[in-house]
Amino acid sequence: MLEVIDLEVRYGSIAAVKGIRFSVAPGALATLLGANGAGKSSTLLAIAGALPVAKGKILFDGVDVTGKKPEQMVQAGLAMVPETRDVFPDLTVDENLRLGAYTRLRDKSGVASDRERLFALFPRLQERKEQAAGTLSGGEQQMLVIARAMMARPKVLLLDEPSLGLAPVVVDQLFAMIAELKALGTTILLVEQNATKALQVADSAFVLRQGKIATEGRASDIAARQDLNALYLGGGM
Amino acid sequence: MTTVIQFLIDVLSLGGAYALMALGLVIVYGILRLVNFAYGELIMIAGYVLYLMSGSGLPWLVMAFMGVLAAIATGIATDYIAFRPVRAKSVTAVLITSFAFSTLLQNAALLLVSPRPRPIPLPDLFSTTVEFLGVVTPARNLITILAAFILLSLFLFVMRYTIIGLAMRAAATNFRMARMLGVPANLVISSAFAISGLLAGVASLLWLGRIGSVVPGVGLEPLLIAFIATVLGGMRSLEGAVLGGFLLAFIDTGLNYLLPQDLLKFRDAFTFSFVILVLLWRPQGLIKGPASGDRT
Numbered sequence: 001m002l003e004v005i006d007l008e009v010r011y012g013s014i015a016a017v018k019g020i021r022f023s024v025a026p027g028a029l030a031t032l033l034g035a036n037g038a039g040k041s042s043t044l045l046a047i048a049g050a051l052p053v054a055k056g057k058i059l060f061d062g063v064d065v066t067g068k069k070p071e072q073m074v075q076a077g078l079a080m081v082p083e084t085r086d087v088f089p090d091l092t093v094d095e096n097l098r099l100g101a102y103t104r105l106r107d108k109s110g111v112a113s114d115r116e117r118l119f120a121l122f123p124r125l126q127e128r129k130e131q132a133a134g135t136l137s138g139g140e141q142q143m144l145v146i147a148r149a150m151m152a153r154p155k156v157l158l159l160d161e162p163s164l165g166l167a168p169v170v171v172d173q174l175f176a177m178i179a180e181l182k183a184l185g186t187t188i189l190l191v192e193q194n195a196t197k198a199l200q201v202a203d204s205a206f207v208l209r210q211g212k213i214a215t216e217g218r219a220s221d222i223a224a225r226q227d228l229n230a231l232y233l234g235g236g237m
Numbered sequence: 238m239t240t241v242i243q244f245l246i247d248v249l250s251l252g253g254a255y256a257l258m259a260l261g262l263v264i265v266y267g268i269l270r271l272v273n274f275a276y277g278e279l280i281m282i283a284g285y286v287l288y289l290m291s292g293s294g295l296p297w298l299v300m301a302f303m304g305v306l307a308a309i310a311t312g313i314a315t316d317y318i319a320f321r322p323v324r325a326k327s328v329t330a331v332l333i334t335s336f337a338f339s340t341l342l343q344n345a346a347l348l349l350v351s352p353r354p355r356p357i358p359l360p361d362l363f364s365t366t367v368e369f370l371g372v373v374t375p376a377r378n379l380i381t382i383l384a385a386f387i388l389l390s391l392f393l394f395v396m397r398y399t400i401i402g403l404a405m406r407a408a409a410t411n412f413r414m415a416r417m418l419g420v421p422a423n424l425v426i427s428s429a430f431a432i433s434g435l436l437a438g439v440a441s442l443l444w445l446g447r448i449g450s451v452v453p454g455v456g457l458e459p460l461l462i463a464f465i466a467t468v469l470g471g472m473r474s475l476e477g478a479v480l481g482g483f484l485l486a487f488i489d490t491g492l493n494y495l496l497p498q499d500l501l502k503f504r505d506a507f508t509f510s511f512v513i514l515v516l517l518w519r520p521q522g523l524i525k526g527p528a529s530g531d532r533t
């Protein structure tokens with residue numbers, strides 16, 4: 001479904017991602033792990049078209065989408081929740097959700113039913129739908145950005161540290177929800193600091209270290225490794 | 238009592254025109270964080286289109302419509318010619334290209350028409366006076382109030398309830414996130430320029446309706462007015478632009494009423510002093526507008 005081939009991402013002369021290769025099968029949930037500054041966000045942003053690809057290719061559903069604009073990627077069926085948790089603060093919760101469905105203007109009934117479904121999933125958002133998004137709590141904003149991304153009914157969803165800054169109970173709810181999205185058939189690429197949780201829901205995992213893939217495999221295998229922390233931090237290299 | 242009503246009509250009609258001018262400038266600024274220095278020329282273009290059509294025998298409303306259309310087209314052209322090619326480069330580059338485009342349009346008017354003022358056709362209604370609530374006032378003033386009211390309501394409706402309006406508001410706070418939801422950057426920007434042209438076009442009819450003629454440099458004053466009004470109201474907020482427009486009109490008109498005859502020619506100095514006072518008190522302008530915001 002999603003294939004990343006020898007991807008390189010640079011900020012000026014500094015390479016943040018140095019030629020990585022991985023793929024995510026349709027309907028699968030892959031997780032991208034790694035320490036701070038490993039290049040996880042850069043990878044996701046490049047896939048979403050929000051950062052230029054310095055080298056390499058990105059295939060979406062078998063089609064080369066390298067160099068496409070972010071809006072074209074959404075049109076193609078990709079949605080991303082960036083780690084900056086960007087709600088539009090002056091817009092209401094409902095308006096934020098409406099924008100999430102920007103690419104589905106003609107599918108009025110589908111949008112309406114998705115909105116109901118998401119409200120059932122996130123009752124707190126429904127209670128606050130007329131409220132300015134900037135006045136939501138951090139956790140509620142996180143729910144909103146995920147729900148907003150789902151309004152596009154994406155084939156592939158990129159999540160960048162969705163559990164960041166959430167209370168443990170909320171994190172549990174969040175992961176339950178991610179599992180639910182996967183059950184609905186969405187292909188998911190999940191970036192997480194919370195490796196234990198991520199590995200529980202994921203099918204496959206990639207560990208990124210200083211812009212390169214240090215190790216990869218089935219999530220259960222990676223979770224079983226004793227040296228996971230060392231892998232992260234680059235011990236032994 | 239009649240003085241109060243007279244004053245109110247004067248403030249509202251001047252403020253209506255100012256508010257439209259300010260809104261047209263700030264709609265582009267809000268999204269691109271760039272002042273369009275060729276904005277005054279949108280007002281000029283609409284005036285010249287009216288002048289050039291004056292012999293055509295068409296009904297005035299048709300000519301007015303064409304004038305507004307020309308302002309919209311020029312607004313969109315500003316984006317394609319002055320902004321789009323250099324937008325990703327640097328703020329300075331865009332400032333220079335928009336100045337250059339402004340100069341280009343003025344010189345075109347200078348060469349193709351004349352450096353001297355040219356009369357524009359106006360409907361008889363503009364020059365008649367009417368009695369309203371016991372006050373005799375030019376019908377033009379009431380038309381201005383009505384036109385500004387209609388256009389501001391329309392604008393409000395579009396920004397609040399239509400998807401493109403929502404997309405523009407979203408893009409004004411966080412352009413990148415809006416694009417990551419599928420909102421096409423170019424569509425949002427072109428729409429902003431088109432709306433800017435529409436507002437400038439209508440403001441032009443109302444403004445030039447007061448002056449009665451058009452010269453190549455006629456756009457400078459509206460640009461200044463729009464700029465001061467937006468700084469006053471808060472550069473980042475649409476409500477602020479409208480508020481700033483009316484406030485500036487209030488100050489101008491108030492001074493017209495209060496200042497003795499021999500001080501009246503220094504009115505602008507007084508106005509600017511007021512503006513400086515307001516800014517000392519609220520450096521961000523009266524309304525702060527949305528928080529963050531990168532332009533990409």
Ligand SMILES: Nc1ncnc2c1ncn2[C@@H]1O[C@H](COP(=O)(O)OP(=O)(O)OP(=O)(O)O)[C@@H](O)[C@H]1O
Nearest residue numbers: 011014016034035036037038039040041042043083
């Ligand atoms: N806008 C930028 N300009 C310059 N360098 C950047 C920029 N963004 C990221 N970098 C650098 O690129 C590298 C990778 O950053 P990235 O944000 O992709 O890491 P990450 O794995 O997402 O980290 P975290 O877990 O902290 O979110 C880092 O060294 C970072 O300093």
Ligand SMILES: [Mg+2]
Nearest residue numbers: 040041042083
């Ligand atoms: Mg990151």
